Amino acid sequence: MNRKAIAFKLFKGFLFCLISFIIFLTADWFYPLNLTRYQDISVVITANQQPAHIFLTKDQKWRILTQAQELPSLYTQTLIEKEDKYYRKHFGINPIALGRAFLQWIRYGHIVSGGSTLTMQTARLLEPRSRTLLSKLIECFRALQLEWHYSKNEILNIYLTLAPLGSNIEGINAGALSYFNKSSSQLVPAEIALLVAMVQSPSRLQPNLYPDSAFKARNKVLSFMASQGLITKEQAKINMLLPIPTQKIKFPREIPHLAWRLKKQFPSTKISTTIDLNLQKQIEFMLQRYQPLLPQGANAAILVVDHLQNKPLVYIGSHDFFSEENHGYVDYIDAYRSPGSTLKPFIYALGFDLGLLTPGTYLLDERQRFGAYYPQNFDKQSYGVVSTQEALVRSLNIPVVSLLNQIGVIRFLGLLKEAEITPQFPASFDSPSLAVALGGVGLTLEQLVKLYAILARHGCDMPLSYLESNVMPSSTQVLSIKSSKEITDILKIRLEGNRQISLKTGTSYGHRDALVVGYNHRYVVGVWIGKPDGSSMDGVWASNVSVPLLKKVFNLLAQDASFSPNDLPALVLKNEPKTTIFKSAPSFLFPVNDTIIELEKEGEHFKSIPLSITGGKRPYTLLIDDKPFQDVFWQKPFWTPPSPGFYTLTVVDALGQVDKINIELR
Secondary structure, eight states: OOHHHHHHHHHHHHHHHHHHHHHHHHHHHHSOOOOHHHHOOOOEEEETTEEEEEOOOTTSOEEOOOOGGGSOHHHHHHHHHHHOTTTTTSSSOOHHHHHHHHHHHHHHSSOSOOOOOHHHHHHHHHSOOOOOHHHHHHHHHHHHHHHHHSOHHHHHHHHHHHOBOSTTEESHHHHHHHHHSSOGGGOOHHHHHHHHHHTTSTTTTOTTTOHHHHHHHHHHHHHHHHHTTSSOHHHHHHHHTSOOOOSOOOOOBOSHHHHHHHHHHOOOSEEEBOOOHHHHHHHHHHHHHHGGGSOTTOEEEEEEEETTTTEEEEEEOSSOTTOTTTTTTSOTTSSOBOOTTTTHHHHHHHHHHTTSOOTTBEEEESOOOBTTBOOOOTTSOOOEEEEHHHHHHTTOHHHHHHHHHHHOHHHHHHHHHHTTOOOBOOTTOSSOOGGGGGTOSBBOHHHHHHHHHHHHTTSEEOOOOOBOOSSOOOOEEOSOHHHHHHHHHHTEEEOGGGOEEEEEEEEOGGGOEEEEEEEOSSEEEEEEEEOTTOOOOSSOOHHHHHHHHHHHHHHHSOGGGSOOTTSOOSOOOTTOOOBOOOOSSOEEEESOTTEEEOOOEETTEEOOEEOEEESSOSSEEEEETTEEEEEESSSOOEEOOSSSEEEEEEEEOTTOOEEEEEEEEO
C-alpha cells in the first residue's frame, strides 16, 4: 500500500472521528444530562456530630449525599474490582465487555452479563429505564457525556449517592445508617461486602426481608475480596461469621421544628447545629411528664441557650410536633405573641443608663392617664410610693409606663433595634404606643431569650446562631454593665440546692400567653405556654404554670454553671436606700405633652385632674397659662379646670428648673 493510500485512510479515519465528535457535541447540546435525581438529595441535620433529622427527597427517597473520600478505601477498591476493574482507564464504555455481553446474548438468547461499566451504571441510575437494547444504547451515550463533563471521582460520587439499597434507600451513607446505624466511614469488611452485593439486586437481597439470600451474597463478595488480595483469607472467614442485620434502623426525626426551619433557611444538604441531643431528649421527656399539669388545650415551647457563645442547646417548638389537635406543627419559639411584662426589665435598665432612676429610687404607683391611655395594675390596686426594685419585682404597670413615657417609645424600640430585634405591631396601630411596656407588641420567644442573654452577659449583645461554628461571634455593648447587674440582682430568686437564677414572668392580656425567661451565669431558658388559637387560659398566670416548668429545666442543666453561693441573696424589699431624686430637672408624668384629655362633670363643675410631677427640688411652683397656680411640696397636686380648651402647664422647682407641656381639654 502506497503512502497516498495510507494517508487517505488516515484522513478518512480522522474525518470519521471528527464527524462523530461533532455529532456527539451536537447531541450533547440538544440532549444534556439529566441530573435531577442526583440534585434531589436528603437534607441531613446533625447535632453532636451525628444525624438528628433526615428529610425524604421530593421523590420520597432516603438519598444521602455520599462521596468517595468519606468511605473506607476498601469499599471503593472492592466495588471497582468487582464491577469495573478498568474504570480508571476507559472513556465510559468498555468495548470488550460490551462485545462479550452481546455474543452471550446471541448465544443464549438472554442477557448473561450486562457489560456495563460503572459509568454506564451511573447513567442508568440517573435515568432508570427498562433493560432493552435501546436503553443500552442511550446508557452508552449518557456514559460518554458523563466522562466528557465530569472527572472519574465525580462520576463515582454520583454512583455512590444513587446506588439502590432496597426499598426507598439510596446511597452508601443512607445504607450504612439504615442497616448498621453507623457512619459509612466506620464500615467493616462484612458490611462493605453486603452493600456491594446489594446494589446488583437490592429488592432480592434486603437483609431484613431475605436474610439467607443476603448472607450468601455477602459471603460470596467476601470470598472475592480475599481472592483479589483486598483482605486476608483469615479476615474473610471471621467476617463470614458475623450476623446479617435483620432490621432497618428508622431514620432520625429529632428537633423537627428547628430542622424544618433550617432546611428552609439554608440551601445545603448537610447542616450542623449547636443542639445538645442528650439534653434535648431529657427536657422533652420532662415536658411529657409535665403536660398533664398544663391548662386544658394548652401547648408549650422551650428554648435553652448557652449565652457564653449564644448557642442554642434545646429547641422544643411545641409539646408534640405530630399532634394535629394541638397544632403541634406550629413553631411557637418562632411565633409572634404578646410578651406580657417581660420587657419591663429592659425599660428599667435603659432608665438606669439614662440616669432617670436607680434601683433605690422611689416611684409613684397611682392611677394616671397618659393621653387616651389609662393603664392599671393587674390586680386593679395602687400601691402609692414604691421603690424601683419593688415596682419591678411586683411587676407594677403604672411606674413602668410612666418611665417609658419619659424615655420615649421610639427610643426604647431603638434599643431593640440595636439588638437586631424587630417587634411586630398590630396592623391597626398607627404608631407604637406606651402599651409596649405591658405587652402591646408582638415578639417571639427566641427574641425574648436573645434579649435576656444581653442581661446575662452584662449588657453585651451577640448574634444567635443555630449553626455549629468554631468562630466566636462578634459582640456589641447595648446596655451598661452596671445596669445589667442591677436588673439581674433585682430579678434573682433561689432554687433548690442553694442555686440562684434571675427570671421575669409575663402573662399577656386575657391570660392568652404565660411566659417566663430565666438565666444564670451560663444558660438562658425561655418557656412559653398558651393555646394555639390564642384563646384565654382562664386566669392562669405565668408564675403558676410556666415558672415551675422553668425550674425543672434548670434542675436538668449543669450544676456547675449556676450562681455561686456567695452571690447576693434573694431580693429583700425592706431597708432599701431612699433615693428620692428621680431626675435632675422636674417633669410632668401626667398629663403627657401634646395630648387630649376628656373632662368629666361633677355636678356643675368639672372633675379635678391629678398633676403628677417627678424630679427636681421641691417645693414646686405651678403655672397655668403662665399664671401662678400654687406652690406645692408634694408630687401629685390636683387642678380643677374652669372649662374645656387649650392650656399650657408649667412647673418650676426650687432651683429654677422648668418643664412645660401643652394639652387640650374636651
